[in-house]
Amino acid sequence: EQLLQVRNLSVSVEDKPILHGIDLEVRPGETHVLMGPNGAGKSTLGYTIMGSPRYEVTGGEILFKGKQLLEETADQRAKDGIFLSFQNPLEVPGVSLRNFIRNAVEQRSGSRIKLWTFKKELEQAMEVLQMDPSYGDRDLNVGFSGGEKKKAEILQLLMLKPSLAILDETDSGLDVDAVRTVSKGVEEYQKDKKGALLIITHSTRILESLHVDKTHVLVNGKIVASGDASLVDEINEHGFERFLEA
């Protein structure tokens, strides 16, 4: 059975057509990589699946766990188990990282979580990401470095345990050590095989320690090629040139 079914999806932003007839199917627990040149529409696809109101679906449909997704708000989609890690995470003064995550976890489950249980789980996840527990007290992303913001995103991923996580260039702009830590966190998420991943990336470093099931190449709003993990290596070596000509 499929977790996510994107069928013939077309999307416009501010009346400008960006995605043209996208088909994509993801099974539970699978990892898919989405690559493509700048401006191809990768983020647009991520935001559209998450339900950002800026993105207007002009054709096609999206099914999630067999249900029509397009009528649902972004909030409902998050509760259903979709998670999007932002390319540029927002700073939220006045809300601590710990309270933000606790609130999100309770929203998602619809019930209160025991303070002690939450605290222990959060500390375990922070340890995986080599984050000092004191980060929990800090205002969400305020004054965080690029790497710390990305770690905070992965911390949310580990705590929320979505059934589909979309990571939009979570690795971009990070130094080698930060990429390794972020990738360790993603590996931890992958470990229990329950959550699927759609990883949007320009680099292959984050993929080195991850298991990849499928790779897709997006060019000019269309998926022009799909393959297995070896497609990542090919793009790494030869770039997108052969896909641009096609």
Ligand code: ADP
């Ligand atoms: P990618 O993530 O592959 O680099 P994007 O999805 O960000 O590509 O962008 C695809 C195209 O859509 C680009 O031409 C970009 O300028 C346009 N676009 C994306 N988001 C917006 C937006 N919020 N407002 C206007 N144009 C946008």
Ligand code: MG
């Ligand atoms: Mg981009």
Ligand code: MG
């Ligand atoms: Mg993008």
